[in-house]
Structures are given as structure tokens and as C-alpha cells.
Amino acid sequence: MQAANGRRQRMVSYAKYGYMFIAPFFIIYAFFMIYPLINTFLLSFKANGSDHPDTWVGLQNYQYLLFGGETRNQNAISAEFWRSVGNTLILWAGNFLVQIVLSLLLAVWFSDVRIKIKGTGFFKVVMYLPNIVTAASVAGMFLMLFGNTKYGAVNSLLMNLEVILKPITFLNDTWTSRVLVMLIQSWMWYGNTMLLLLSGIFGIDPSIYEAADIDGSSGANTFFRITMPILKPIFIYVFITSMIGGLQMFDIPYLLHEGNTVKPALQTVAVFVYDNFHTVYNYGYSAAASMILFVVTAVLGLVIYRFNSDSTAPKKRRAK
Amino acid sequence: MADSYNFSTSAYRRKIRMHSILRFIFCLILTIISLIPIYIILINSTRDSADIIQSGIAVLPDVHVLDNYAKLTSETFANGSYARAFNLWIGYRNSLIIAGSSTILSVFFSAMTAYGLTVYDFKGKKFATTFILMVMMVPTQVVSTGFLEFMATLGLLNNYIPLILPSIAAPAVVFFMLQYMKSSFPLDIVEAARIDGCGEFRTFMQIALPIFKPAFAVQAIFAFVAAWNNYYTPSMLLVNGDVNMKTMPMMVAGVTGLTTSTDYGVTNLAVILSILPIVIIYLLLSKFIVKGVALGAVKG
Numbered sequence: 001m002q003a004a005n006g007r008r009q010r011m012v013s014y015a016k017y018g019y020m021f022i023a024p025f026f027i028i029y030a031f032f033m034i035y036p037l038i039n040t041f042l043l044s045f046k047a048n049g050s051d052h053p054d055t056w057v058g059l060q061n062y063q064y065l066l067f068g069g070e071t072r073n074q075n076a077i078s079a080e081f082w083r084s085v086g087n088t089l090i091l092w093a094g095n096f097l098v099q100i101v102l103s104l105l106l107a108v109w110f111s112d113v114r115i116k117i118k119g120t121g122f123f124k125v126v127m128y129l130p131n132i133v134t135a136a137s138v139a140g141m142f143l144m145l146f147g148n149t150k151y152g153a154v155n156s157l158l159m160n161l162e163v164i165l166k167p168i169t170f171l172n173d174t175w176t177s178r179v180l181v182m183l184i185q186s187w188m189w190y191g192n193t194m195l196l197l198l199s200g201i202f203g204i205d206p207s208i209y210e211a212a213d214i215d216g217s218s219g220a221n222t223f224f225r226i227t228m229p230i231l232k233p234i235f236i237y238v239f240i241t242s243m244i245g246g247l248q249m250f251d252i253p254y255l256l257h258e259g260n261t262v263k264p265a266l267q268t269v270a271v272f273v274y275d276n277f278h279t280v281y282n283y284g285y286s287a288a289a290s291m292i293l294f295v296v297t298a299v300l301g302l303v304i305y306r307f308n309s310d311s312t313a314p315k316k317r318r319a320k
Numbered sequence: 321m322a323d324s325y326n327f328s329t330s331a332y333r334r335k336i337r338m339h340s341i342l343r344f345i346f347c348l349i350l351t352i353i354s355l356i357p358i359y360i361i362l363i364n365s366t367r368d369s370a371d372i373i374q375s376g377i378a379v380l381p382d383v384h385v386l387d388n389y390a391k392l393t394s395e396t397f398a399n400g401s402y403a404r405a406f407n408l409w410i411g412y413r414n415s416l417i418i419a420g421s422s423t424i425l426s427v428f429f430s431a432m433t434a435y436g437l438t439v440y441d442f443k444g445k446k447f448a449t450t451f452i453l454m455v456m457m458v459p460t461q462v463v464s465t466g467f468l469e470f471m472a473t474l475g476l477l478n479n480y481i482p483l484i485l486p487s488i489a490a491p492a493v494v495f496f497m498l499q500y501m502k503s504s505f506p507l508d509i510v511e512a513a514r515i516d517g518c519g520e521f522r523t524f525m526q527i528a529l530p531i532f533k534p535a536f537a538v539q540a541i542f543a544f545v546a547a548w549n550n551y552y553t554p555s556m557l558l559v560n561g562d563v564n565m566k567t568m569p570m571m572v573a574g575v576t577g578l579t580t581s582t583d584y585g586v587t588n589l590a591v592i593l594s595i596l597p598i599v600i601i602y603l604l605l606s607k608f609i610v611k612g613v614a615l616g617a618v619k620g
Contacts, residue, residue, distance in 0.1 A: 128606075129355070258579065259579055
């Protein structure tokens, strides 16, 4: 077929149609993605503040972000940046841990041919539901539920049950707020990850399980010796896509606060980029932080690319 | 001998049933966890704020949903701060315009790109395909600083164009369409159409697009949900504070961010209304969606 195609094309060339069909994609991509990338790159070498936007400062922004500088402001921005990196990693790792344990367990259960669970279809639908709910609304929901005062739903419940005497300031304390974000993210994404892993498990030839069963392999043994090794590629895939998503984590940490400012314990790199651009007009820092994020993401993306170009690899949605 | 055999199988069966029930209960608990935050907000949206403050969580709905809606839209309640931050129908309209047109553009042009890369042979085709695969995982967020500055230079802030037009280039959707074409698009059809004198573009529109339909459905749902739920990009671009331009997620963020005039019933109602369309779409198409998650598509 391919060869026949090629032969005909030597007589009448259809190549120009090929260019026409893919042109819109590349024009738009260049305009809205590649140029902005170049622009971000350029901005990262320019001064901060809206009053002198066109002064070149070389690698200064990167230097101050990564290593601090001489003045208090320069050291403060470095501290802020590293804190946001730390927050991002903590929030992502906590969320991933809860999410992966839960979804792996569910995926193995749902695909178990011996022990069937009633209503699997229903469970999948319900467990995926949180993933399609608007993140901004999810933040709003959990603000209502975990409000700092005794009027927050959880506080009022615990106080009515006399478990606690005074309200827990969930949103203000470093660790309660972080754990809350981790749990919200897990709540939103475990259904998605479960469905990804499940599709990986369904790709495993069932006769392998039958053989293991006949050989008297126990459930745990089958899981660690058969399911896990075969799941490894999709597991790595979920891990890396989740990390790429986690690095961009914005909506929930940005919106989960009472009062006007984002909680320092929840300031992720994406929040850092956003705030430095909008609130304090530090275009240079914002761009430099973006570029660092870009490089890390691109490296992670290359790993995924290696998976996708391998024909046996799973092609799945990204988990956060 | 026969007896012991029977005993062991029935014990085995009992064990299996026990496990099945335990797992069912565990799933039931997770179901409750998945639904309870939404349920509590839903119930609270029907309650009076004073009641919520006094008695906390309730199991059954109350009758104040219309009162709360009246307060939400009132120009005078809480000095009209709710009405200024949240306008249900305008929010739905704006989000629908943006999500709807992004979806159509992304699905149509992705199909077109995938078609171009599959059907034709041309110089640079391999590079183009590799490029799309490589950039698939790069989220638009990482270029947001340069993107925003560029849009500001072009005078496109407070405009829907930068929210809609970029969807023409959706690498992940192209990738999915490429996979789909590889497995279920017969290239002979194009040859046959050519022999019959059908133009190249018409072949795409009238012959290829209908074949793409199943792939469209899944991709369209995810593209729509992603665009509807997007908070980051619109809140970056629509900065003039005009409620008539805001999308639904921006409005809900505005309402929950109101610090001075918190009426719990009204705020809960706003949150529920903001997710209502997407939850309804999900419940109607859940079978599609749950199957589609594992099929491809990258969340943006």
C-alpha cells in the first residue's frame, strides 16, 4: 500500500496538499507556543519591574533565583523560589503516594478474574467523577468544608461531636494546609490513575494469570512477580506524567486560602511565576522561573517521548 | 476423599465471597468519599446561612435554594458583591463560547493535521511527526510569561482570541488522531476518491471526517472539559475585572474569595451551579468518558 502510494506520487505530486493540511497547526503552534517560548527566554535576561523592561541583565535573574545575591531583596527572591520548589515537590509527592497506592489496589481488584466485585462499572464512573469537576470549584468546595473558623463544615462537625474544643485552622497551618492540598489532589486524580493502570493490566495476557493460578501462585506473589513487572512501563509513564502535571500545580494551592494572599506553605512554582508577573511585575524572575520549569518539563517529556515512539508503549492521559 | 474435596471447594468459595464483599465495602467507602464533598455543598446550597452556621452539616436538603439564588443575583444583598462577582448565565455563556469553539477548532484541525501526515508524502513529514510527538508533553503553562507579554504587546489582553485560537495546535489530539488513522483509516479510499475526480480537500471533508467520528467524540469531550475547567489561562488574560467577560471558574474563584460578605448558603449555591453543566455532561456520557480516559488525550 505504502509502496503503491509512492509510485503514484512520482507521477502526480500531492506533496503540496500535505503541506496545506499541516500548515494551520504549525503556524498556530509557532505563533502561540514557540514565539512565546523564545519571548520567555528573552525576558528571562531582562530587568524586573515595569519601568525599565528593556534593560539586559544577562544571567542575573537566574543567579538571584538560584543562589541569591547581595541585597536583602535578592536573597528574599531566592528563598521564595526555593521554597516554592520545595512546596511543589512536597505537595506532588504526597499526592502521588496516596493516589498511586489507592489506584493500584483498585486496578488490581477490578481486573481480578477470580474475586469479582459487583458494580465495578458504577464504581469506575463515581471514582472518576472528581476529575472532571472544575478545579476552581473544587478549591471553593474545600474552602467551605475546611474553613478555619467554627463555621467550616468539618470544624463544626468535630466541635458538635466534642472531638475538639476550638476550631482547627486547617487553611493557615503549614502542614494541615499541605496535607489538605495533597488529599484534594489525590481525590481528584486517583480515579484517572486507576483507569490508566487498569487499561495496562487488561493488556496483560490473561493466560499468564491462569498459568500462575494452576502453578499455585498466591495473590500477593502473582501481584509482585507478574502484575508489577508487566505494569512497569505504564507505571513509569503515570509517574512521569503525574510529575509533569504536578510541576504545573496551580489552581488548588492558589485558591485555597481565606483572606487575600496565597499561603506561603502552598506557594508552588506555578504560583511563583504567576504572582511575580501579575502582582509585583518581576517579569525577569517570572520568566527565569518559567524557563527552569520548561527545561525540567522538557527533560521529563523526552522520557515520555521515548515511550511513545516505542510501539508497545501505552498512550495515556496525564495525571496530576 | 470426595468429602474433603467438597469441603475444600466450598471453603474456597466462601473465602472468595468474603473477599468480594470486603472489597465491595471498601469501594463503597471510596464512593462516599468521592461524592461527599459535592453532596455537602449541594445540601448547603439549599440551606440558610444562619442555619449552616448554627448546626453545621446536614444530611437532608432544606428549602432555601430559591432565596439563596435571589441573594446571589441581588444588586442589594451584601452591597451586590455577589452579583458583581458572579453572573450565572453570563458565566455559562462565556465558558460555553470559549470551550465550544476551542473544542471544534482543536478536533477539526487535529484531524486535518493527522490526515495530512498520514495520507501524503512530502519532505519534512517525518520531522513534523516527530516534532508533534516531542512537544506533546510540554504544557502551555511553561511559556505563560512570554505568552502573556506577547499578547499584551499585540493588545490581545481581555480578548477571547488568545483563549480560543491556540486550540488549533493541540499536539496531544493530533497524536491520538494519528494513532486512530493508523489503525482504522483505509488509504485506498483516498485513491478511489481521486480516481472519481474528488478534490483533496473535499475527500477530507466528506470521506475522512465521517470516518473520524468515533475518535472525535472522545477527544471532543476531553477538550471541552479541559477548556471549560481552565482557570489559569483565562485569569491571566482577562484582567480588566469585567464580570461580563469572566469564565465560570473565574467567577467561582471570585465568589469563594469574597472575604467580607460570606453568606454560606449563597456561596455554596454558586459553587454547585458552577459545576452543574459539567457534571450533567459527565453523567450522560460517563460510559464514553471512562473508556476514553485510557485511550489517549493529554490533559492541558
